[in-house]
Amino acid sequence: MSRQAGPRAARRRAARGRGWERCGLPITIEKLPMRHEGFGGSEAMVPDGEWLRLWRLFEKIGIGLVWIAADGRIGAANPFAQKLLGLSSDGIVGQRAGETPVAAFSVDGAPIPAQSLPCLEALGSGREIRGRVMGLSGVGRGELVWVNLEVIPVLHPDSCAVLGAWAVLEDITERKRVEDSLRRSIAENRTLVENVPGAVFRCELAPPWRVSFLSAGALSVTGYPPEDFTSGKRAWADIMAPEEVERVAGIVQQAREERRPYEVEYRIRHADGSERWVQERGQAVFSAEGEPLWLDGVVIDVTARKQADRALRESEAWLRESQRISRIGSYSLDVKTGLWKGSEALDEIFGIGPDYKRDVAGWSELVHPDHREQMLEYFQKEVLEKRKPFDREYMIVRRSDGQRRWVLGRGSLTLNEAGEPVAMTGTIQDVTERRVMEEQLAAAQRMEAVGRLAGGIAHDFNNILTVINGYADFTLRLLPPDSPFRASLAEIRNAGERAASLTRQLLAFSRRQMVTPERLNLNALIREAVSLLARLLGEKVRLETDLAEDLGWVQADPSQMHQILLNFSANARDAMPEGGVLTIQTANAEISEAEAALHPEARPGSFIRLSVADTGTGMDAETLEHLFEPFFTTKPHGQGTGLGLATVYGIVKQSGGWIEVQSAPGAGSTFAVFLPRAEAPVAETGGAGETAVRLAARVVLVVDDQPDVRHFAATVLRSAGYEVLEAASGEQALALCGGYGGRIDAVLTDIVMPGMSGRDLALLLAANHPEIKVVYMSGHAGDPQVRQSLMASGDLFLLKPFGPADLVAKLRQATGGFRRGA
Structure with missing residues (x-):
């Protein structure tokens, strides 16, 4: 007989071969138990013993089984199905599907209409329905029971007519809860990952670190979309600074071997070409067998923090x-x-x-x-x-x-x-340097004030001493050698000279002493003075010199330089009563701005340094503070005037330099004098001097506001054969020059006078009477600018106190002796 053809035959063949494995029933459809009225009343299909065994299995199986007849009525429901539906057998059997109190819901929570129930759909089509997830609300139950539903139609073996259908209900409530929770967790984690500041990643364990997952934050960190990495278009190492790859790989590998998290910062190249700093935190993930699988972590941009x-x-x-x-x-x-x-x-x-x-x-x-x-x-x-x-x-x-x-x-x-x-x-x-400078400045200001006072006193005393010493000299010349008054007058003259010596020291301190500066090489001056200084120091003190071979020149008065050496040497000798060493040293010195700032009187430039160092008793801070003040001395009464170092201070200041002192008790003392460096002198050839011819008398105008000084000078000059005119002020002198009928050869004028000064008088005379020679006299030279002007112009100067011989010699130098007669 030929095989049946067409859809009807196919359904018949399928019905005969369908197994019950899904229902846990190891029989074919031909052995379907039909003895129960709910199964259609066909009892011949299943033997009695097997029916009993199947029914017991039907009652005890852990899956809900429901028989639904072809007309849609429920024929049977095992206990597990009754439990799932929340109804007893009496409340189920005989009811049409869709008319029971049990409501059905789809996965999205929408109610399922009765006519759309899967069991009715299967009865109508004769086709199985598998994997339909539904929610069932039983009577008196608040929560849904979720089932995985399969509906299996049962066909007649011959006619293939639908006899009914088995509904298989698997309870998946717990699984559904877990899946929902997992689904929510995944959604939450995705939201969390996408909102993490930076890029969350999963990548391979070692360079080039190909990426399997990368969050959207990678775009802001790298400038590239995550897909560029997850697609394999580029690996993470491709954007790293090349020199960083090996370092980072070492850190990651060590952390993986120690099974601990790692943290590392490195540089990457952003898509816009800029260099960015990132911080990576991560950890290797291991399998159950302990094998490393991949790296999980996060990368954040820390460029702003690094900057x-x-x-x-x-x-x-x-x-x-x-x-x-x-x-x-x-x-x-x-x-x-x-x-x-x-x-x-x-x-x-x-x-x-x-x-x-x-x-x-x-x-x-x-x-x-x-x-x-x-x-x-x-x-x-x-x-x-x-x-x-x-x-x-x-x-x-x-x-x-x-x-x-x-x-x-x-x-x-x-x-x-x-x-x-x-x-x-x-x-x-x-503020130590500032305090020291303030103290030095205060000391300098004190010295300046004392200097002005000393200069003023010396000026007044020199006027007095000019009269005393001058008349003493004048009178001594008039007395016969055997005069009984000659010895007394000589004592007066000697005392006057000592007083004049003191005023000269005061003037030197006050820097109002007239000097005759010239280009000097201090080395030559020191060599000339060595024998004198050695005698001054005595046998106990050894004199050593250390003179720079290429020493520059200075512009200074040689006698004043000798005075400096003598004063320093004398003080050093007194500081070494048991003997010692005195070292005189010269050197060229370039003073920088920074070095000049350390001493209030220093200034930058080229200088010559003359230092005198001894190994004596040294000085304490109190002594150093008053060292250059006039009349300050540490020597016993009667052994020092206190003007030695004050004089040195004045000489150095007058020469444009300064002094630095280093000393401490028991450590000796070093005095360093800094003098401006001068150009080397140019050799000049001098002409032969002229011999004065003694002819007619010269006319001299004497100008001084001090009558006794004026009268003394006039007396001396008249005795020397000069014609003398006298004026008590500059203004009176100008009037005399303008009204005098004869010729005036020279003017002898004091520099410091009330009203018109001697310098102003000389300037006016030079303009109106250029033929008149001017000789200045003063107890001090007054303003420093005046001294510089006098030295620059070559005008003659006579320092008070002076004697008759000095006065006459200076006037003859000015006038050239006597005029030729007519």
Whole structure:
């Protein structure tokens, strides 16, 4: 017989061969139990013993089984199905599907209409329905029971007519809950990942780090879309700075071997071409067998933070350097605990290391003992109790080297809500150099004031001594050799000379002494003076010289330079009563701006340094402070005038230089004189001098506001054969020159006079009477500019006090002797 053809035959063949494995029933459709009325009443298909076994399985199986007849009525439901539906067998069997109290819902929660129930759909089509997930709401049950539904139609073996259908209900409520929870978790995690600042990644374990997952944040970090990496278009190492790859790989590998998270910062090249800094944090993921699988982590852009860190480091470095240069340290003090913190510059100022105790007691130990009690009292009473800002200069003793330094401390309090001080912040500046310069400036100002006083006194005394010594000399010339008054008058003259010597020293100190500067090589001058200095020092003191071979020249008065050497040598000898060494040294010195700033009288430029050093007893700070003041001396009464170093100071200042002194008790003393370097002299050939011819008398106008000096000069000149006119002021002298009928050959004028000065008088005479020669006289040279002008012009000068011989010689030098007669 031929095989049946067409759809009907195919359905019949399918019906015969369909198994019951899905229902857990190991029988074919031909053995379908039909003895129960609910199964259609056909009992011949299943033997009695097998039916009983199948029914027991039907009752106990853990899957819901429901038989639905061809007319849609429920024929049977095993206990598990009754439990799932929330109904007893009586409430189910005989009911039409869709008319039971059980409501059905789709996965999205929408109710399923009765006519659309899967079981009715299968009965109508004769086709199986598999994997349909539904929610069932049983009677009195608040939550849905979720089932995986399969509907299997049962066909007649011969006619293929639909006899009914088995509905297989698998309880998946718990699985559905887990899946929903997992689905929500995945959604939440995706939201979390997408909102993480940076790029969340999963990549391979080693370079080039191909990426299998990358969050959307990668676009902002790298400038590339995540798909560029996950597609394999580029690996992560492709955007890294090449020199960073090996370093990062080493860090990641070590962390993986130690099974710990890692964190690393490195540079990448952004899509826009700029260099960015990123921070990567991650960890290797391992299998159950302990094999490393991949890297999970996150990469964030830290460029802004790196730039801020760099700017902060640069700012801190700048602050440290500026504090170091300006010698200003900063601090913060916790008032409650008494502990303070300070900057590196402050540690340098205090000379302390990191282990020093930083509390109030530690600070007080740094304060000089002479200031300690005062500063502690000031801090407690003025600052803490009266809430005043800290603002005080005090002396400290550096811990590292014992140096005494002056510091300026400033600070402001921070108060709490109760108005109590809780902290103080401020600065401490090393002001030692400023204090030293202020002290030196004050000393220089004192010296200047004393110098002006000394110069004024010397001027007045020189006027007096001119009369005393002059008349003494004049009278001595008139007395016969055997006069009984000659010895007494000579004593007066000698005393006058000693007084004149003192005034000359005062003038030298006050820098009002007229000098005759010339180009000098100090080496030659020192060599000439060595034998004299050796006799001055005596046998106990050894004299050594260290003279620079290429020493430059100076513009100075040779006699004054000798005076400097003699004064320094005499003082050194007295400082070495048991003997020692005196070293005279010369050198060329280039003074920089920085070096000049260390001494108030110094200035940058080229100088010649003359230093005199001894190995004597040295001097303390108190002595150094008053060293150059006139009449200050440390020698016993009657052994020193106190004008030696004052004179040296004046000479050096008058020569355009300055003096630096280094000394300490028991360490000897070194005096360093700095004089401006001058150009080497140009050799000149001089002509033969003319011999004065004694002919007619010259006419001299004597101008001085002091009558006794004026009369003395006039008396001496008249005795020497000069015709003399007298004037008490510059104005009177001009009137005499204009009204005098004859010729005036020379004017002898004081420089410092009330009203018109001698210099002004000379300038007017030069304009109106250029033939008149001018000779200046003065107890001092007055204004420094006047002295420079006199020296530059070559005008003649006569220093008071002077004697008759000096006066006549100076006038003859000016007038050239006597005029030829008519």
